[in-house]
Structure formats: C-alpha cells, structure tokens
Amino acid sequence: MTRYIIRRLLVSIPVVFAIVLFTFAVVHALPGGPFSNVGEKAMPEQMRVIMERRFGLDQPLYIQFWNYLKMLAHGDLGPMMRMRSQTVNDIVSQTWPVSIQLGSLAVFLAFVIGVPAGIFAALRRNSWVDYTATFVAVLGVSINNIVLGPLLILIFGVWLKILPIAFWGAEPPWILGFLPKPTWQFWTHAVLPVFTLGTAMSASIARLTRASLLEVLMSDYIRTARAKGLKERTVIIRHALKNSLIPVATILGPLLAGVLTGTFVVEQIFALNGMGRQFLMSIEQREYFLLSSLTLIFSVMLVLGNLFVDIIYAWLDPRIRYD
Amino acid sequence: MSSENGSKKDVLLEVKGLKMYFPITKGIIIQRKIADIKAVDGVSFSIKHGETLGLVGESGCGKSTTGRAILQLYRPTAGSVLFEGVELTEMKGETLRRQRREMQMIFQDPYASLNPRLTVGNIVGEPLEVHNLAKGKERQERVQELLKLVGLNPYFVNRYPHEFSGGQRQRIGIARSLAVNPKFIVADEPISALDVSIQAQIVNLLEDLQSSLGLTYLFIAHDLSMVRHISDRIAVMYLGKLVELTDHIALYEEPLHPYTQALLSAVPIPDPYIEEKRQRIVLEGDVPSPTNPPSGCNFRTRCPRAMDICAEKDPEWKNMGTPENEHWVACHLY
Numbered sequence: 118m119t120r121y122i123i124r125r126l127l128v129s130i131p132v133v134f135a136i137v138l139f140t141f142a143v144v145h146a147l148p149g150g151p152f153s154n155v156g157e158k159a160m161p162e163q164m165r166v167i168m169e170r171r172f173g174l175d176q177p178l179y180i181q182f183w184n185y186l187k188m189l190a191h192g193d194l195g196p197m198m199r200m201r202s203q204t205v206n207d208i209v210s211q212t213w214p215v216s217i218q219l220g221s222l223a224v225f226l227a228f229v230i231g232v233p234a235g236i237f238a239a240l241r242r243n244s245w246v247d248y249t250a251t252f253v254a255v256l257g258v259s260i261n262n263i264v265l266g267p268l269l270i271l272i273f274g275v276w277l278k279i280l281p282i283a284f285w286g287a288e289p290p291w292i293l294g295f296l297p298k299p300t301w302q303f304w305t306h307a308v309l310p311v312f313t314l315g316t317a318m319s320a321s322i323a324r325l326t327r328a329s330l331l332e333v334l335m336s337d338y339i340r341t342a343r344a345k346g347l348k349e350r351t352v353i354i355r356h357a358l359k360n361s362l363i364p365v366a367t368i369l370g371p372l373l374a375g376v377l378t379g380t381f382v383v384e385q386i387f388a389l390n391g392m393g394r395q396f397l398m399s400i401e402q403r404e405y406f407l408l409s410s411l412t413l414i415f416s417v418m419l420v421l422g423n424l425f426v427d428i429i430y431a432w433l434d435p436r437i438r439y440d
Numbered sequence: 441m442s443s444e445n446g447s448k449k450d451v452l453l454e455v456k457g458l459k460m461y462f463p464i465t466k467g468i469i470i471q472r473k474i475a476d477i478k479a480v481d482g483v484s485f486s487i488k489h490g491e492t493l494g495l496v497g498e499s500g501c502g503k504s505t506t507g508r509a510i511l512q513l514y515r516p517t518a519g520s521v522l523f524e525g526v527e528l529t530e531m532k533g534e535t536l537r538r539q540r541r542e543m544q545m546i547f548q549d550p551y552a553s554l555n556p557r558l559t560v561g562n563i564v565g566e567p568l569e570v571h572n573l574a575k576g577k578e579r580q581e582r583v584q585e586l587l588k589l590v591g592l593n594p595y596f597v598n599r600y601p602h603e604f605s606g607g608q609r610q611r612i613g614i615a616r617s618l619a620v621n622p623k624f625i626v627a628d629e630p631i632s633a634l635d636v637s638i639q640a641q642i643v644n645l646l647e648d649l650q651s652s653l654g655l656t657y658l659f660i661a662h663d664l665s666m667v668r669h670i671s672d673r674i675a676v677m678y679l680g681k682l683v684e685l686t687d688h689i690a691l692y693e694e695p696l697h698p699y700t701q702a703l704l705s706a707v708p709i710p711d712p713y714i715e716e717k718r719q720r721i722v723l724e725g726d727v728p729s730p731t732n733p734p735s736g737c738n739f740r741t742r743c744p745r746a747m748d749i750c751a752e753k754d755p756e757w758k759n760m761g762t763p764e765n766e767h768w769v770a771c772h773l774y
Contacts, residue, residue, distance in 0.1 A: 243471070336552060337547060337549055337552035337553040338552065338553050338554055338555040338556075340508075340513060340547070340553070341545075341547060341553045341554065341555070341613075341616070342555065343513060344511065344513060344540065344544065344545045344547075345540065345544075345566060345567045345570065345616070345620075346537045346538070346539075346540030346541060346567065346570055346571060346620075347537075347566070347570050348537065348570070351570070356555050356557075356558075359557055360555070360556070360557055433557070434556065434557065435556065435557060435559075435600045435602075436556055436600065436602045
C-alpha cells in the first residue's frame with residue numbers, strides 16, 4: 118500500500134505540472150494585465166513598463182514560468198502585484214483555513230445527513246419515508262446555493278434573528294495553521310454557511326446511497342446472509358452497507374477537492390474571507406501568481422482527494438489490491 | 441400424500457398446498473394490485489429423514505421459489521410447511537432465525553451468493569457465531585474442519601471469494617450451509633453454474649456428506665441425469681404445480697405424465713444405436729404466463745394428448761402405484 122501511494126504521488130507530479138503550466142499560459146494570454154489600469158483610469162505607459170519590469174513580466178513567458186517554478190521550489194507562491202503589502206503565501210494562509218473549516222464541516226454534515234437518509238429510504242422502499250426523503254433530496258439538489266443561502270439568511274437571520282448572517286466566526290492566527298478556536302461565536306457563524314453548502318451535497322449523497330443500497334439488497338449474497346439466520350440489522354450493517362458505499366466514496370474525492378479549496382458562491386453570500394473569493398478576484402485583477410498558485414493548490418487537492426478515495430476503495434472492497 | 445402411508449415419524453418435512461404469489465402492482469402513489477404471478481400454485485409433498493427428493497422442471501416453473509418458500513426466505517401466500525411437525529409459515533423474527541440452524545440452503549450461483557467483502561473464514565464462521573455454536577479459537581478450528589470436510593485447504597480461511605474458482609466457491613457455499621449442523625438442506629441448482637467436470641465432484645461431495653452426516657436434501661435441478669443419480673424420489677414441476685412424483689427408477693422407466701415423457705425423451709442416450717432410435721417428443725409453443733395460467737390442466741396447451749376434459753377440470757393428484765411404491769401423477773389420462 119505504501120509503495121502504491123508513493124507511486125501514485127510520483128505519477129501525479131507531471132499531471133500537476135501540466136495543469137499549472139496550462140493555467141500559467143492561459144492566464145498570461147488573457148488581454149490586459151495587472152497594471153493596465155489604476156482604479157478607473159489607465160495606468161500611464163511609463164509606469165506600467167516599470168511595474169512590469171519589477172515583476173519580470175517583460176521577460177519571455179518560458180523564463181517567467183521557470184522563475185515561478187524556482188519560487189515554488191523555495192516554498193514561495195509568489196508576490197501580489199497590486200496589493201503589494203501582502204504575498205500570495207499571506208493570502209493563502211489567511212483564507213484557505215476558512216475554506217477548509219467551512220468545507221470539511223459541510224462534507225461532514227452532508228455525510229451525517231445523506232448516508233442515513235439514503236439508508237432509511239432504501240430500507241423503507243416505496244413507503245412515505247422513501248418518498249419524503251427522495252422529494253427532499255431532489256429539492257436539495259435542485260435548489261441552488263444562490264437561492265438557499267439568502268433564503269436561510271432571511272428566515273434565521275432577519276425574521277427569527279437567531280443566527281448571524283455574515284462573516285466567519287474565527288480569525289487568524291489559526292491553531293496548527295488551519296483550525297479555528299472552537300468558540301460559541303465560531304459555531305453560530307458556521308451554521309448557515311455550512312448548512313447552505315452541505316444541503317446539496319447531502320442530497321446527492323442520499324440519492325446515491327439509496328440507489329446503491331437497493332442494488333446491493335437485491336443481490337444473492339444478501340439472501341445468503343438472511344439464510345444463515347442473521348439478524349436483519351447484521352445483514353444490513355455487515356453485509357449490505359459497506360458494499361453499497363463504494364459509489365458514495367467515488368464522489369467523495371472530487372467533492373473534497375472542490376469544497377476544501379473554497380466555494381465562491383457561499384463565501385460571497387456570507388461575506389466570508391475564504392479562498393474561493395480569492396480565485397475570482399485573482400482572475401479579475403490578473404494577479405498571475407495568485408491565480409497560478411491557487412490552481413496549483415486545487416490540482417494537488419484533487420490528486421490527494423482521488424488518492425484518498427482509492428485508499429477507501431481498498432478498505433471497502435478486498436478485491437481491490439494495489440500491489 | 442406420501443406421508444399418509446409411511447410412518448409419520450419418518451417424515452422430516454411436509455409441504456401442503458404451498459402457494460407463492462408475487463403481486464404485480466400498478467399506480468404511482470397508491471399501489472393497486474392488478475394481478476399475481478403464480479410462481480408456486482398449490483404444491484404438496486413430503487421428505488423423509490435422510491432422503492433426497494429431486495425437484496425438476498424447466499426454467500421459470502417455480503422450482504427455486506418452492507425451495508425458498510419452504511425455508512421462509514419468501515413468505516408463502518398460502519399453504520403449510522411442517523418441519524418435524526412444527527409449522528414454519530407462522531414463525532417470525534427470533535424464532536425463525538433460530539430455526540435456520542436446522543435448515544440451510546446451497547445457492548445456485550457461487551459467484552454472486554458469497555459476500556465479496558468477507559473472508560472465507562468469516563463467511564463460513566459467521567453462522568457459528570450468530571447461533572452461539574462456537575467463538576474465537578473454537579470457531580477457527582471448526583471453520584478449518586468444515587473446509588477440510590468439503591475438500592478445501594484449511595489454510596484458505598483468510599482468503600476472499602474472488603480468489604477461488606467456481607467449483608471451490610460452491611464448496612465454500614456448502615461448507616457455509618453445513619456450519620450449523622443442519623438436518624435439512626435445500627440445494628438450489630448447486631451444480632448448474634459449474635462446468636461438467638466439476639459438477640460430478642460436487643454431486644459426489646453432496647452424497648458423501650449425506651451418508652456421513654445424515655442429511656436430508658431437497659435437490660433442485662434441471663439436469664435430469666444428475667437428478668436421477670442423486671435422488672431417491674423425484675418430483676416433476678410444471679408452471680407452479682407438481683405433475684408427477686415417484687421414486688427415481690419408476691420415473692425414468694415408466695413416466696406417466698406426458699410432460700415427464702417429453703422431458704425424458706429430450707435426454708440424449710450415450711449409446712449411438714439406441715440414440716438413433718430415440719423418439720423425441722417435441723413440445724409445441726412456449727410455457728404460458730404464470731400470471732394467467734390456462735384453465736383446467738396447466739399443461740394442456742402444449743400437451744400432445746390433450747382432451748376436452750383437460751380444459752375444464754384441474755386434474756386430481758392421485759397415486760397410480762401401490763401404497764409401498766407410490767407413483768403420484770396429476771393427469772386426466774389416468
């Protein structure tokens with residue numbers, strides 16, 4: 118297994134490299150640059166040339182890329198070109214933890230709600246429990262975050278006035294670099310965004326769990342388990358559930374990568390200083406280094422997420438062996 | 441029934457008027473039953489201690505359903521199943537669960553019927569634990585003993601089903617069903633998924649186990665020569681009903697029911713001179729739908745000797761043999 122993990126990580130280096138190279142090239146190909154304007158006005162030509170030379174933008178692209186790689190090798194994600202008081206490392210270390218906290222809570226919520234809901238729906242197939250769960254799940258998948266977020270703010274923040282409507286309840290410095298101080302303030306602020314982000318995920322997890330558990334329950338070895346004289350609970354938990362969680366594990370990888378690196382919509386609605394917003398900002402402002410670095414982080418997370426899924430597979434299904 | 445003459449003590453299992461209907465429903469929110477699939481429609485027979493009863497018939501005639509309904513893997517629609525005089529159809533929950541110690545099933549498909557996630561040791565050993573028969577080291581030893589019994593290497597305990605061939609998997613299934621020391625085993629086409637060379641091995645294994653452990657079998661199959669080899673008595677089934685039931689010699693030497701005759705005429709004879717003269721009775725048409733079976737005798741739509749009365753009256757189930765050598769048949773010809 119260790120050998121497999123190492124091999125997989127080595128194989129993914131070229132993938133990550135290709136993604137970063139492609140992003141780097143495309144970003145630079147965009148018309149305009151970080152210094153084409155100051156506020157509303159265009160930046161004077163001479164100033165622009167000076168600024169560009171300062172960040173090496175006047176050099177050929179392959180040299181720029183080479184310099185960027187050298188920076189990365191030193192653990193430096195690059196400078197910020199417009200907000201020069203900070204570096205990309207500063208931005209990432211401030212905003213990524215917010216996204217990680219929000220994302221992991223949302224994924225946790227999605228599983229805690231989604232898996233049991235799917236199981237209940239499958240076990241009570243074609244009963245009102247199933248229909249209700251399926252209805253709520255379809256609703257959950259269909260209602261966009263853009264609708265659900267403001268709706269929750271309206272209900273719980275404006276009408277009932279029981280939950281804060283904006284900002285994250287914790288700030289840097291983070292514990293261990295990414296964990297919040299678990300204060301009351303943190304939890305109350307987390308409720309609405311986590312719920313908004315988790316709902317759609319839990320709905321798709323519930324639907325997936327239901328479908329795959331139904332399929333497993335039809336299989337011959339479940340009949341064997343019943344014929345052994347096992348308790349129905351044992352049949353479900355020991356024989357059916359683990360086999361049915363393989364498809365659920367499959368979506369976990371991309372889900373984790375997507376959610377842990379920031380979600381623009383939810384961060385925007387709740388005015389959270391997360392990494393998702395930085396993504397969009399970096400495109401708008403042509404912050405070449407920030408955008409390339411964020412893409413790098415995202416692709417590394419995707420690789421790790423999928424590796425994580427493969428490890429879960431091996432645990433769920435003994436037929437999968439990686440050596 | 442056959443139990444009426446033989447002393448009642450000999451009878452291990454008695455099935456009376458067993459019916460298993462599966463509803464066909466229609467409607468999205470409110471489900472209405474519009475019809476029934478009559479998979480098993482009034483089947484009666486009994487099995488004596490230590491006997492093997494073969495159950496044959498073509499695909500879809502309700503053989504497997506009968507086996508599963510006897511073991512209460514399906515809850516029968518009607519009829520009674522007496523196991524050592526105890527009614528199984530009324531058993532529920534915990535009582536039924538405990539009853540499963542006495543009766544086990546060998547499943548048809550050795551590929552699908554073993555949980556891919558469990559090791560052989562767990563597949564075979566799990567019943568020991570749930571029925572409080574053995575735990576820990578004792579369980580381990582018993583599992584190895586069982587594997588040896590079915591001719592597998594006892595060191596296989598920590599392997600997973602996918603590491604085995606079809607025949608080996610079927611042996612695992614047999615070891616599993618034997619784990620709880622059952623009295624009665626329903627073998628649901630245990631050899632049909634295996635290739636011919638392995639079939640004989642498995643059948644011989646089942647026979648050896650029967651004589652050493654005193655097992656009683658209901659052997660479901662569609663391979664007539666194999667059934668003849670292993671069974672003491674054979675029941676022939678057609679479209680949810682029994683058409684003929686007698687000992688294995690009488691059935692092959694003087695089959696009474698036209699359906700049995702047709703089935704037997706389809707078996708090739710391994711002697712070219714006799715084989716040349718073999719008269720095949722070819723049945724016309726398809727098996728009618730079990731949702732809407734023909735009136736009167738089920739078989740009349742395909743019977744070469746059908747008469748007017750066949751459409752009107754359901755043929756009676758009568759003994760055409762002697763009280764010692766019973767030969768039950770359901771046909772208006774007799």
